[in-house]
Amino acid sequence: SSSRKPIIVQIHHGPPSIYQLIPKKELIGTLTRVTIGEKDASKTNKTILLVGETGAGKSTMINALFNYAVGGKFEDEVWFQIVEEEQRSQTESQTSDVVVYQMFGFEGQTLPFSLTIIDTPGFGSTRGFKEDVSVSRRLFDLFRSEDGVHEINAVGLVMKASDNRLSDRLKYIFDSVTSLFGKDLEKNIVALVTHSDGKPPLNVIKALENAEIKCSRDEMNQPVHFMFNNQQIEQRNRTDKDQDGSKYSWDFTKEEMGRLKEFLKKTKPQPLKTTVEVLNERIRLEACIQNLEQRIELTELKQNELKQIEEAYNKHEEEMKENQNFTIEVDEVSKEKEPVKGGKWGLVFLEGAITCSVCEENCHYPGCTMARKPGHCEVMKRDHCKVCTNRCHVSNHVKENWIYVIKTKKVQKTLEDVKAKYDKNKEECEKKSSLLENLKQETINLTAERASLLDEAYNHVIRLKQIALNVNSGNTFKHLDFLIKKMKEKGDQEKLKVLQELKIRMDKRQ
Template sequence: MEVTSSNQEALISESVQIPRGPPIYQLIPKKEMIGTLTRVTVGEKDENKINKTILLVGETGTGKSTLINTLFNYAVGVKFEDEVWFQIVEEEQKSQTKSQTSDVIVYQIFGFEDQTLPFSLTIIDTPGFGSTRGFEKDDSVSQRLFDLFRSEDGVHEINAVGLVMKASDNRLNGRLKYIFDSVMSLFGKDLEKNIVALVTHSDGRPPENVLQALEYAKIKSCRDEMNQPVHFIFNNQQIEQRNRTEKDQVGSKYSWDFTNEDMGRLRDFLKNTKPQPLKTTVEVLNERIRLEACIQNLQERIKLTELKQNEIKQIEEACNKHEEEMKEHQDFTMEVDEVYKEKEPIDGGMWGLVFYEGAVTCSVCEENCHYPGCTMAWSPASCEVIKGGNCTVCTKKCPASKHVKEDWRYVIKTRKVQKTLSVVEKKYEKNKAQCESKSCLLENLKQESIKWTAELTSLLDEAYDHVIKLEQIALNVNSGSTFNYMGLLIDKMKEMGDEEKLQVLEELKIKMDKNNEGQTMATHLEKVEEALI
């Protein structure tokens, strides 16, 4: 498709004019919903043409929507004198100041290759990163990206990750730092040279404040010949009236020209930079999912262990208190809080043709191996927690064939029951011939308690191994979810008395705390400011 006025006319015929400023046309592109993912496409894909992909990440309100529209207009060859502007981002989305949803929106621009861009362009937008909704929603965005990266018709390589900042940003506030940490934690270290800064609302001057803020925050990114973070500057006023006065026209032309110039520089960067396959990124995300599943299982096992040990303690106390009665009456009864598991329904089911929400559970161990968060796997064998054919989470590391994915999960409960001495002895006996005394029963109870503690220690070691592996392969291990788990891991490691691992975790926690320095206060002040507006 050649970029001519006839092409603009073709786009206009597929658009709706917005009655504001110069002629602005809202495109009506092809839109597909794949689960919670939205794919917006203009033109037809040519398999013989090269495609480049850029992922945009930034705080709500930085101008990502305008930047996406600018990329589109540059791609289709709109010039300053054309007095026309196209919008691929829906107007109603732009007008809302609140974060939209956890959807990842993929914009595909085909049919304009070998003109201003020598390739077709895919733009991945991550709306909602860093909103006031907290870790849970941002982790949902991470999950959507993961689903996109490993989907058969998804994105399998990235040419650039654009960190979007306003030119007025002279520091990384708590929320912005959290956003960058979140996205850094998604990628393997092989993607560092593909990360660039995209500076919006620029007046054309070098963005010294932004560069200093990036340096101070130790944001890992591609470096130029001056060892500065590679960056590109853009103005966000392209849709304003351009011919109101001669002075306005001069100013508008200047803003258009330096934006167009840096669009050219970004084009060259995408053209010359080696794309990074997302194999390591998928590995990072897989490892994070296993960590979260492991911690979730750990928390449930801690609860189970404490309840089991309480049940054992009640039996021990009854044995000591009623020793004489138990000698005379084999049918002596005691009341205990018996621990049991029950299947509980969960919200689940299919989303479209791709996503299937459910819980992966082990029928042998009767444990939840992946819940919540299992959305892509149609069977346990394809779930992230299954590796090499076996589960990485459940106690016995059972094969996938011993697992199911259903719309229920196991829950741990207790009930008060009356148990006879003979029933208790049968449950805990190791050698019937030798277990006819109270001391033997108490010893067996003690061994049972030790067994539960040992299994808990093993699970804690696995969680530790996941955290260490994340540090080795991820650009930044300090995502919100990992940070939240560190306190639990440190507390439990103290209880277990493993000084070596405790020291490693505490040092990693100190590093995370330094990265998050000032974040809590900054976020609090931002919430206060929002409340006052």
Template structure:
């Protein structure tokens, strides 16, 4: 109370001082005019001539103050009034009034001035001297009031928690100005120190207040207009509070991709791109809708909600492998100074991980390298639920799948977007990120950079839940502002390295798959040779006597079969070079073609020797009855004795050695692909590499290359550890 009373007295004192200073200034002006008039008409005054001069005249007018009566007991009344005998109530003070100084110009004669400024024997100089004395008295009075005001400020500073408040700000400039006129350097310094502190805080508050007021007025004016325009382009799917509308973006199918565009692109406006990844059910769809509403400037008071993500009719639709690109244009300046592109990927699931991850990788690769696709990304958002109790186990698989898509230049742009948040620190999620050693951006506390969002913006408001929903809305809006600030400040990452990662993965997969098929064929040939060898040994006596005999052999061959997805195959080598090949329209556009030739098939044949169709080569065997003549004709040997037969087997064994050498060469090439991928990728130990690693380790052991075996087993050990944790998490959830 003492602080408030002192502050109130300070305000009243300074206001009074200003009014009295104004009175002094008016009197100074009047005296100046009188001096000029006396000097001008000095001769006429000596001759007692009559002249007329215009002079400023001030008048005091009592004006009522609006705002009601002022009661006794306010801070300006130090004395209690008498109490009426007819009532126990205190009498109110007289109706509040204030005095206003008004100036008017009047014409006065010399006689009028003599009467006002004094008669007698004195001349003009003596009359002016009287006026100057009056001025000195007024000046002393003003200095006294100024001193009292300064002491009020000092007293207030001693008792107040913060004297540098907004109410003090207006007074300081006036006090400093008047104290400088008095030339009191010590007091000027003290007041300027106060003002310096005020400038750092209160001026900012004033600016914010003005800005906030302007924003509020603008929003109130534009709310109906902005919603009317958007609603006219939407479909009402739920009435109520809020009313929920489905936006109608322009839909485009670009190969295997879907693009949804809201508004028209302005090439002069900047853009920010977000890639969202996460498990099924993490809340990506709601987060996308929230980003869109925030971009459009939708507020709590608008009582409306817009959806751009189409609602799924059943759970199976949420398991599609489509990648959807949302482009949000024409809302620059609402809340964001840029347009927004959101890339939504289907949810990752453990039980469909390997196949789905490869499809998503292929879809993203197509998006990144397309001429009208995405060529840079500002942020990768890992969408996570804050309520998951076993998040630590499940995230390992999901994040391994995610980060293996990108190059090492992307690490500082990866952040966690925590959904279903109650606003508290997401301890489980942050522990999961840290335990899994997720490579992502870090905050000032060296923790994974993260932002919190609640997922109930479209929930219907009632009297019982309105306060909670408003709190959730405010949380999401505040965190969304911080996230979009991150988007604005984060350096965009060009996707050249990411495309290189995806391209290498595709070629690695194609190379290993082709190698597996060729080794399978080689092993079938080995079995054929072994059967032939055993048959000849069994009928060795018949061969010596040149007698005919019959043996049964499994002969390998290749046959084309139908394929749903299509493949690029070599007609010369009769091999599958890229299966499936879903994007290329012809072999020359296939990912395994480089500098006009194939990098996969045995002979590295030119593009012209390849074909793209929905058929693939399949290794098969058929049982064939062969006699000695057939065997010799097949291996181009003439009739011979047993020694000649041994020569035939040696020839077959030599052929096996050549096939094995070619197999090992492909094995070394595949190993080099894995090494290259590790050098450019954030994480090569993803589940998609797991199948390849098992195969490579097995064949390297046959070759006996210990150094490469150790390198591959180290990779596999990391994959196994993370995969087991993810599997354990899935079993625990079931």
């Protein structure tokens, strides 16, 4: 199709003259999409996902890629920017928006393909773990939406040439991102070295090796890397020496851009089917464990209630039989609905909770964003919930801005009250010799349910370990201590050992 010229505003007279492009912008769910030019169906598309700390130079790299794509030359003394300065500062300081830049057909284009760049400025933000989980969620929304991204050609780990080690935060960022992907993406991960003087980036290579970062390797078994200078927009003086220095910076960056182009051309794109599977598994794991934590709390409180009844019954049995109005005090457990924050986008809850009205349980909260209704949520599989107790049909679930919370309150109970609650089935009751047997059986049932839930959570972790390129995400790490503690209580030594070994490996990476 014909190219559409974007609006261009000169913001600096130079040399070089700097022009700001005002591209088409749109919100796609929780993401921002920036489009330049018009899609050409005859051209293939290559997608790069950029990751790195704030200030590493991702924005300048995106601009450099665009200038290379339009065939910019040093002699032209012109530089185009597609990342707006205002947007850049806001993105880095206030939000965790994922921005998708789509570079389609335009005049002077030198690339044989269109280019999609996904920028993730929120990773490693000072706002911490919750913010980074939000970025992971937004990437997931992008990967699974119909008009989103379904394959990745390269994941670019953006590092400064001076970085001689990976900071704890940078390592955390890399772990967070690689944990999003399946093992099949390792050959597509490359280092993009910014602020380079053109010399081999020995610091960066050593830092990647020491941190054991999984990535593509060259014929020398070194991490595949591309170098870029960030001085293209610096004011050029008219001295020959300065001109030569500026031209060298421009030329080696252009040469490296050419190498990156060849890498994108020859490297097999990785479909994100496994990635979506990994993310689904992570979301189910999170939902399963959160549900498990609440149900364990519920079983423990119920067991305490049963213990109180049993002790009071043993102590006052004769009095209760003689006096029907004789009461005992117990901490009765119940569930109540409690409002939660539930922001809307259009008619959809961006934040809300998927709950089961039959089990009265929270199946997915927090984190359920793009699901318009329960059937769209990741915890559903083949129209049934993978989280709630009875694996209920999707029709028994709602997405609202409230959750179930567990409450206890002291109540007075008579013998008849107790029997009505625990002798629910008369036929079963006749088979049992006493109310105490019913209470004992109820306790056994609660213990078995807890064990079953714990095994399910364990299976999620093992599945994740099998398919994920890296399981060292804060998401998984956060739950290991809980699982280890409960597995110890259960006494399953074999599974406990597997979890402890996984935690030791993850501890080494922290």
